[in-house]
Amino acid sequence: MKKAETSPVLLTSKKYVKQSQIRIILHNLRKNTGAMIGLGIILSLIIVSCLSDIIFDYDTEIAGINIADKLIRPCREHIFGTDDLGRDIFKRVLYGAKYSLGVGFAATMIGMFIGVIFGSIAGYYCGLAEDIIMRCNDVLSAVPSILMGIVIVSALGASTFNLMLAIGITSVPQFVRITRAAVLSVRNQEYVEALKATGMSEARIIAFHIIPNCMSPIIVQITLRIASAIIAASSLSFLGLGVPVPAPEWGSMLNLGRQYVRTASYLTIFPGLAILITVLAFNLLGDGLRDALDPKLRK
Amino acid sequence: MLRYAIKRLLLMIPVIIGVSFLIFFIMDLAPGNIIDSQIAEEGMTAEQAEALREQYNLNGSLMSRYFKYMAGLLRGDLGTSYITHKPVLATYLEKMPATIVLAAASILVSVIISIPLGIYSAIKRGTFTDNTCMVLSFLGLSIPNFWLGLVLIIVIALNVKWIPTSGFKGIASVILPAITVGTGLTATLARTTRSSMLDVLNQDYLRTERAKGNSEFKVVMRYALVNALIPIITIAGGQFAACLGGSVLTETIFAWPGVGRLIIDSVNSRDVPMVVGCIILKSFSIGLVVLIVDLLYAVIDPRIKAMYARGRRRSK
Numbered sequence: 001m002k003k004a005e006t007s008p009v010l011l012t013s014k015k016y017v018k019q020s021q022i023r024i025i026l027h028n029l030r031k032n033t034g035a036m037i038g039l040g041i042i043l044s045l046i047i048v049s050c051l052s053d054i055i056f057d058y059d060t061e062i063a064g065i066n067i068a069d070k071l072i073r074p075c076r077e078h079i080f081g082t083d084d085l086g087r088d089i090f091k092r093v094l095y096g097a098k099y100s101l102g103v104g105f106a107a108t109m110i111g112m113f114i115g116v117i118f119g120s121i122a123g124y125y126c127g128l129a130e131d132i133i134m135r136c137n138d139v140l141s142a143v144p145s146i147l148m149g150i151v152i153v154s155a156l157g158a159s160t161f162n163l164m165l166a167i168g169i170t171s172v173p174q175f176v177r178i179t180r181a182a183v184l185s186v187r188n189q190e191y192v193e194a195l196k197a198t199g200m201s202e203a204r205i206i207a208f209h210i211i212p213n214c215m216s217p218i219i220v221q222i223t224l225r226i227a228s229a230i231i232a233a234s235s236l237s238f239l240g241l242g243v244p245v246p247a248p249e250w251g252s253m254l255n256l257g258r259q260y261v262r263t264a265s266y267l268t269i270f271p272g273l274a275i276l277i278t279v280l281a282f283n284l285l286g287d288g289l290r291d292a293l294d295p296k297l298r299k
Numbered sequence: 300m301l302r303y304a305i306k307r308l309l310l311m312i313p314v315i316i317g318v319s320f321l322i323f324f325i326m327d328l329a330p331g332n333i334i335d336s337q338i339a340e341e342g343m344t345a346e347q348a349e350a351l352r353e354q355y356n357l358n359g360s361l362m363s364r365y366f367k368y369m370a371g372l373l374r375g376d377l378g379t380s381y382i383t384h385k386p387v388l389a390t391y392l393e394k395m396p397a398t399i400v401l402a403a404a405s406i407l408v409s410v411i412i413s414i415p416l417g418i419y420s421a422i423k424r425g426t427f428t429d430n431t432c433m434v435l436s437f438l439g440l441s442i443p444n445f446w447l448g449l450v451l452i453i454v455i456a457l458n459v460k461w462i463p464t465s466g467f468k469g470i471a472s473v474i475l476p477a478i479t480v481g482t483g484l485t486a487t488l489a490r491t492t493r494s495s496m497l498d499v500l501n502q503d504y505l506r507t508e509r510a511k512g513n514s515e516f517k518v519v520m521r522y523a524l525v526n527a528l529i530p531i532i533t534i535a536g537g538q539f540a541a542c543l544g545g546s547v548l549t550e551t552i553f554a555w556p557g558v559g560r561l562i563i564d565s566v567n568s569r570d571v572p573m574v575v576g577c578i579i580l581k582s583f584s585i586g587l588v589v590l591i592v593d594l595l596y597a598v599i600d601p602r603i604k605a606m607y608a609r610g611r612r613r614s615k
Contacts, residue, residue: 034437139317142582144544147562151322151574154566155329231443235548238445239563254446258552265453272446280441287437 028292035288041281049098061088062095063246071264081266083256089267092248093274099249100278103164103242104230108222110168111229115175116218120206122176123183130180137176145170149232153241163242167232171225178221182214216293223286227279234275250275300597300607304590311586318582319372319575320365326571327361337381368575377579378572380565387576391558397467398557401480401550402542404473408481409488410535416485417492417531421500422519432489439486445548448479452552465554476553480546484538491534495527502526528599536592543588544581 029035056062066086074081080089122133140148145167152166186192187210195205234251236242243249250271257267337351352358359367371378377387420432456464456475463472499505500523508518550559558577565573597604 135313136317138314139321142314142318142586143322143578144541144581144585146547147544147578147581150547150563150566151325151578154569155325155327227441234443235445238548239551254449258449261449261452262457268446268449268453272443272450275443275446276438276441279443280437283437283441 025292029288032288032291034284035292038281038284038286038288041277042285045097045101045278045281048094049101052095052098056091056095058095061091062248063087071260073264074266080270081264083253083267084260087248089253089270092253093250093270096248096250096253096271096274097278099160099243099247100230100233100275103160103167103233104226104282106164107167107229107233108171108225110164111171111225112175112218112222114168115172116179116211118172119176119179120183120211120214123180124187124202124206124210133176134180137173140169141173146232146235149236150239150241153236158241158244160243160247163233163236166236167229170232171229174221174225175218178217179211179214182217183210186210186213220286220290220293223282223289227282227286230275230279230282300594300604303607304594307590307593311583314586315579315583316369319369319579322575322578323365323368323571324361326569326574329569368572372579377576380573381570382565382568382573387573388580390561390573391577391580394556394558394561397555398543398550398559400467400473401476401546401555401557402539404477405480405484405542406535406539408477409484409538412481413485413488414492414531417489418496418519418524420489420493421496424497429493433493436486436489439482440490442482444479444483444546445552447482448475448549448552451475451479467556472553476549476555479549479552480542484535484542488531488534488538492527492531495530496523499523499527525599529596532592532595532599536588536595540585540588540592543584 029039064087066082069078069082069086070084072078072082072086078088078090080093082088083092118133118137122130143151148170149163149166152169153162156162156165183206192205192210195209196202233242234249234254237249237251238255240252240255242251245252253271254268257264257271260267357364368378375388377391379386380390383390416432416436420429423429452464452475456462461471462474464475466472500519505518505523508522509515513521544558547559547563549555550557551563554560558581562574562577562581564570565577597607
């Protein structure tokens, strides 16, 4: 009788042990409504960006000038209205997703790549290397990131690539700091010592064994950094230092709308809402990921 | 504590040197400079042009110009603007009051809204009110503040006539920029307050205070909040420091005559000494405010004060 009672428990606990880390994390993430909403929005934005070149014809529908239709208020034909050159705002907002997401992803990847390399070196080799890297990091983070972005883009010239580079560089310090902290917490564990004993090179240990074990804070940081990179990109474009016109970047659409703030406020409302929703989605997902990846919160 | 403050100030020197070199180097990447275009515009003779170049030290290499600049910096001379030919420091200080007013007003907005909201959320954890507050704070965190500024102009300023939408003219003109900057700060600060209060609320000493018959209000405000203050002050201090550097976008939208706009204008006109000088002053003022906040901990928390005292004894 007792045997029959204990066996189901044993079975389930065995099943639990078999679950991989990723499945546990996904399970935790699925319970978080906010994160799932964020993920849904991000996925649909990615689909829109991939399809935008197929759906819309850039030269006529997105950048084409049609003075006859200028400044039409939102109506059935143009649900978000049209701008001063007769371009449909709804189409431009949808097409603009490509720029914001692209710059956000690329800039964060640049920042992560540089940051993780230097952060892991600083964390693994304490001493002189760490001192030099961390002091350089202090210098980089002493300048507010928006200013740094402005200075870099204005020196190199306004283009999409320079925008990515500038925002990427400004997000390096965060990644250095987080990676270093994570590496410091694992570098003295037994498995690293065992790898050293097998004669594996230090570069290999860092790249294939230490960094994968530090991924969870980095993943959370990537998601949250994409959100702020999107805001930074649109801020710089708003100041005329980003994606060059006539590309429908949301920030530069807002810059245009600013001239018509009193007469045609719909030019300002919709691109801004698009930024807000995108950033919100990444923030929600990042917050959910942080909870899902945190072993302390797991039961 | 004084020793600690001096040590921190000294540690700022290498950072300032690094920042100045970095900005100097990046600005040097830009092709052409403003003096050349001034020379072309005003049709100067070769001697005049040479004299102007000599005055602004444009003939030397990057390093020689940098060292000359740093030598000036050591004497407290931040150089003169290429455009207005006025000293950088004086121009910066001229723009400072508007930025300080905006920074103080923004922090005021943020603190007044976020701390009560954060405390209330923490007490009512898991309820509908708490969830609503947290959703709102997420929204505040995600709003691009230059867009918020434009929306405020559309919604409020065009309907409420007595609120000006540009410039710094009296108290009413601070309202919109302060809300614009304050919203993002409010969101962050409310979240910090909530999580910091949650950490404290479950501790045993509060049960003791309740057992002593203190009212719940007194327990929360007098005993819990004080212990939750450190992270709140860290964040609020950091935000104030960041605001003191001037918020470029908000100042641009509201035509606010502050430091942020000075910097963006000088970047646009390639006024190198102005840009480098402003960024040095900005980084310095941020560092200084962060240091003051760190020293404030000792005032709030006797444990930290004791730590400073112990450190001094050991070093003696």
